[in-house]
Amino acid sequence: MARVTVEKLTKKFGDVVAVRDLDLQVEDREFMVFLGPSGCGKTTTLRCISGLERPEGGTIRIGDTVVNNLSPAVRDIAMVFQFYALYPHMSAGDNIAFPLHARRMPGNEVQRRVNEVARVLRIEHLLQRRPRQLSGGEQQRVALGRAMVRRPKVFLMDEPLTNLDAKLRSEMRAELKRLQKDLNATTVYVTHDQVEAMSMGDRIGVMKQGGIEQIGTPDEVYNHPASLFVAGFVGSPAMNFVPAEYRDGAEPSLFLADGAFALPVDDRWATAIRERATGNTFTFGIRSEDIALYTEPGQDRIPSEVYVMEPLGDVNLFDLKLGEQIIKAKTLPNFRLRIGDRVWLQPDHDKMHLFDAQTERAIF
Amino acid sequence: MYDTLWVRITRATLIGIGLALAIIFFLFPMYWITLASFKTKPEILSSIPLHLFQFTPNLDNYRSILGLTTGETEAGTPGEYLGRLLNSIIIAGGSTVLAVFFGTLTAYAMARFRIPGKSDIMFYILSSRMLPPVVIIIPVFLMFTQLGLKGTHLGLTLLYTTVNLPFVVWMMKGFFDEIPHEYEDAAMLDGYPRIQAFFRVTLPNAWPGIAATAVFCIIVAWNEYAFAFILNSEPYAQTVPSFIASKSQTSAGINWGIIAAMSTLFVLPVLVFTFLVRNHLLRGVTFGAVRR
Numbered sequence: 001m002a003r004v005t006v007e008k009l010t011k012k013f014g015d016v017v018a019v020r021d022l023d024l025q026v027e028d029r030e031f032m033v034f035l036g037p038s039g040c041g042k043t044t045t046l047r048c049i050s051g052l053e054r055p056e057g058g059t060i061r062i063g064d065t066v067v068n069n070l071s072p073a074v075r076d077i078a079m080v081f082q083f084y085a086l087y088p089h090m091s092a093g094d095n096i097a098f099p100l101h102a103r104r105m106p107g108n109e110v111q112r113r114v115n116e117v118a119r120v121l122r123i124e125h126l127l128q129r130r131p132r133q134l135s136g137g138e139q140q141r142v143a144l145g146r147a148m149v150r151r152p153k154v155f156l157m158d159e160p161l162t163n164l165d166a167k168l169r170s171e172m173r174a175e176l177k178r179l180q181k182d183l184n185a186t187t188v189y190v191t192h193d194q195v196e197a198m199s200m201g202d203r204i205g206v207m208k209q210g211g212i213e214q215i216g217t218p219d220e221v222y223n224h225p226a227s228l229f230v231a232g233f234v235g236s237p238a239m240n241f242v243p244a245e246y247r248d249g250a251e252p253s254l255f256l257a258d259g260a261f262a263l264p265v266d267d268r269w270a271t272a273i274r275e276r277a278t279g280n281t282f283t284f285g286i287r288s289e290d291i292a293l294y295t296e297p298g299q300d301r302i303p304s305e306v307y308v309m310e311p312l313g314d315v316n317l318f319d320l321k322l323g324e325q326i327i328k329a330k331t332l333p334n335f336r337l338r339i340g341d342r343v344w345l346q347p348d349h350d351k352m353h354l355f356d357a358q359t360e361r362a363i364f
Numbered sequence: 365m366y367d368t369l370w371v372r373i374t375r376a377t378l379i380g381i382g383l384a385l386a387i388i389f390f391l392f393p394m395y396w397i398t399l400a401s402f403k404t405k406p407e408i409l410s411s412i413p414l415h416l417f418q419f420t421p422n423l424d425n426y427r428s429i430l431g432l433t434t435g436e437t438e439a440g441t442p443g444e445y446l447g448r449l450l451n452s453i454i455i456a457g458g459s460t461v462l463a464v465f466f467g468t469l470t471a472y473a474m475a476r477f478r479i480p481g482k483s484d485i486m487f488y489i490l491s492s493r494m495l496p497p498v499v500i501i502i503p504v505f506l507m508f509t510q511l512g513l514k515g516t517h518l519g520l521t522l523l524y525t526t527v528n529l530p531f532v533v534w535m536m537k538g539f540f541d542e543i544p545h546e547y548e549d550a551a552m553l554d555g556y557p558r559i560q561a562f563f564r565v566t567l568p569n570a571w572p573g574i575a576a577t578a579v580f581c582i583i584v585a586w587n588e589y590a591f592a593f594i595l596n597s598e599p600y601a602q603t604v605p606s607f608i609a610s611k612s613q614t615s616a617g618i619n620w621g622i623i624a625a626m627s628t629l630f631v632l633p634v635l636v637f638t639f640l641v642r643n644h645l646l647r648g649v650t651f652g653a654v655r656r
Binding site for chain 2: 050051052071072073074075077078079081083085087088089098099102103146150
């Protein structure tokens, strides 16, 4: 196993810059997830690491070796593709054995390794079949087997769960995570699904327009998003955003939703705003689970009205009208209200986020 | 699916009759020429068309073209026809192998790599098929005379390769476009250089396309007449089509029996070959018609 280091990586397709000056380090045995919308450059970055794409600039190291000029064949990395890319003219067993034949491994050793991998993935009974005779989930396992069988330095996975149905996907998520820890395998995993990223990654690199917005543990990315984009992309339902204006003075306050509501600001935040802000306008952010709902007014409670309630079983999800805006809030399932009921909401002061309206970077 | 049994039977019958008529229409020339090859001259020229069972088939025409009779006949010296058949096999087979080989490699490069001006190059390749053969027949004749290619196997082989190459490039590019590049990506990551990934993974999946393309190439080269007549009229490397034409006029008029026998034998190899690869052929020509 090995660490992967990427420095100043740039990749263009014609005039289109897919990845720009990207810096990244994946530690030995780490499960790193690239998360971002389609076209953000995450797959391109993965393909540059694999050697399938040649970057225009930057350095890629696997272990201590600079691999920029090495062909994919000698980089000693394995990749699992979104469409699995199992060779249609070979049986599942031959597919798994294929990378071993490239290394001119003796036949009995190949057989032993294939059987071992098949046992771990529970696909022993499928080895004789052709890929088209396998279900999506089975193809997925064979593809994993082909990647695992030669014990590569690094695993690359390009949206491997996207084509599975929802139930199988959540099963495979847990299984993949466990497998990665058992194999002690340095892994780079690309996905646009924030649930996959949160549940599997040791660290997440959130990408946008060819650059990395934030790298951090799932906890950091979720609870301390570095930018408006990260805050909006990670978490379901998405974080609530409300335009806000800051007014300094004896009682510094944030005026939300065109000045309809004032939120007092304590010293710590006032300092942060003074130090980091480029102007007076901000986007205020709060997650749905960090809003408390009350049926009567009180200190720092913002009056509102129920627009819709969605009972999800384990929680109730409320859409609340705040001026012209809709705010989503989660409550316990026993908290029930009807459409049109008055309700007062109170954001948790320790869980509030503020983003600069110009730079979209987090103030706190 | 809610139709009654009678409606279904009627529909099936009508479709069957339609297909039978089409088959009769298209196969009648084949039937007639095959029949003629078993007839004597008076039978062929009979004013009432003689169908099967209306005459006694005889193999004289075949004996004569296969050189089983002694001495020179109207079909030439013994074994002359077989020699021309061999020439046709060498030239059509050789040009098909060459065209498919080079065309497939070109098509692969066109399908997989970023090449500046690719669409212009592809159009240029196609444009070489736009001239009718008669327009270039004189320049080619002069060129071949100068180079000593006139009347040789190599000459016609190269010419037919040139004619078929654009077709192969365009056909095979379509097939390679349909084969996901992820297969090769996977093979390269599995430890194979690109050329091996091509031979071990891409090519096995392109076989139906190659078979279909090869059939069309063989048919074109096998049947070609104009160039063969102008360039290879000497016995050494003459192909069957120009040989048949040269033997049609005899002192006793046109010998239809000999022509019919030669034509029937000439069509047979292509027929058998096409029949053998028919499954590939069908998959090949419909490949890419359905989006995955």
